[in-house]
Amino acid sequence: MASGLQYLESQRNAQPELAEWYTSLGDLYQRKLWHQLTLKLDQFVALAVFQAGDALIQLYNNFITEFETKINLLKLAHFAVIVSRQYADRGAAFNYLQGVIEKLLATKDLRIEEPILYVNLQIAAFKLENGDQKDCKQLLDTGKTTLDTMTDIDPSVYASYHWVSSQYHKIRQEFSDFYKSSLLYLAYTSVESLSDSFKLDLAFDLSLSALLGDNIYNFGELLSHPIIKSLIGTKVEWIYYILQAFNGGDLVRYQELSRVHKAALISQPALVENEKKLLEKINILCLMEIIFSRPSEDRTIPLIVIAERTKLSVEDVEYLLMKSLSVHLIEGIIDQVEGTVHVSWVQPRVLSIPQVKALRDRLDNWLDKVHTALLSVEAETPDLVAS
Structure with a gap:
């Protein structure tokens, strides 16, 4: 117990600008206020002074190890992952995280599944950095299976x-x-x-x-x-x-x-x-915008209108429509004889502010038409309306 406090004392002398932090950590540690100590450590390791070098590795090895399994185990996993990123040697980082997993398993706590998964995901990230896609994918697949069986998972x-x-x-x-x-x-x-x-x-x-x-x-x-x-x-x-x-x-x-x-x-x-692919995509989006901008009762569109907007030939417009139909962006029927397409459905999408304004204007126009029709009915059949 003394060694952890001795380490804090040595750091307080070496880094007087952080003396208050070390004093507070030591006080909470001695009083065994594990939750408060966890919160204070969370703030401490976020300081810019710990973003380089091996300061966090030293803090972990000389202080946190003395009480690591007494604090919230997911928080322990968070600290371990942050510390692992300070190892210059990825092999050493990997071994360190494997050691943390062994400590978690040794606690026999029923809640270790979540922290172990969190640590394993960092191991997967290190595997990916080292070019080991196969092991990374295996860890991701295992992680997905674990997530699917868990409830109340931390974000x-x-x-x-x-x-x-x-x-x-x-x-x-x-x-x-x-x-x-x-x-x-x-x-x-x-x-x-x-x-x-x-x-x-x-x-x-x-x-x-x-x-x-x-x-x-x-x-x-x-x-x-x-x-x-x-x-x-x-x-x-x-x-x-x-x-x-x-x-x-x-x-x-x-x-x-x-x-x-x-x-x-x-x-x-x-x-x-992918220049050709990009051109095809924006032409499809141009087509969707043409459809979206038309009233729902006017969804029979001449192919020549689409050709003019997309700068494509009518034949290429037909291909564009078939592509849009195949990926379920629209539903409808192409009439090659009439040279039109009738669109019965277009895929919903998140609208930009200008698109929302255009939709509002169309709704306003529709309301005006309904109001005009109502006035017409009232004028032509006053007795029916009055009754």
Whole structure:
């Protein structure tokens, strides 16, 4: 018991600017106020002074080990994961985390499943960093099975699972899966808790995956998410405007942005390699915008109208419609004789503010028509209305 206090005393002398912290930690430790000590440690390890070097490793080995299984075990897992990231040698970090799992198992606590899963997800992340995709995937699959059998799971565990999954898909260039996993990660994470550089990188990767992902035709959810604002005022702001162009199916705007930001686009190999795919996607979104902008009673659209908006031939418009039908973005019938398409359904999507305003205007027009019809009925059949 004395060694932990001696360590705190030595640190208090070595780092007088942190003396109050060390005094408080020692006081809570001596009084065995484990919950309060956990909260204080949580604040302590978040200090900038611990973000580099091996200070946290020393803190863990010389102080936290003396009471580690007496505090909340998930909090112990949180501390262990933070400490593991300070090991320069990933092999040492892996061994350290395996040791933590053994300590958790030794407690025979009924609640160890969640903290062990949290630690294993960090091991999966280290495996991925070392290029071991197979072991990472195996740990993710095991983690998914465990999550499916648990209830009342802490958001941090979900966040960790979805983050490691997203990084696995990113390395494999599985854009759609990366997009889904990243949005799920953000669903369990406070954006305010993330650093500016982290938010910017994630916002850019999300934008890229939205553009390139198969069957991602709804950009509204991403554009309305707080993280996307991280792109504004940066060197990669251009991708934000391209997202907006795609969301609105604005082909002319996309072509203009492609010219203005040609150098930036060329610097992204994935965008260059998938140029044809991107053009097809924005044409499909242009088609959806044409359908959305028309009243529900006027959904029989001449193919020539679509051709003019998309700058495609009528034959290519037919292919575009068949593609949209095949991925269930729309439902309807193509009439090649009449040269029209009748759309009976279009996939719902998250609307931007301009799209919501357009919908409001259409509702206002519909209300005006209903009111006019009512007045007409009242004028023509006063006795029937009066009765």
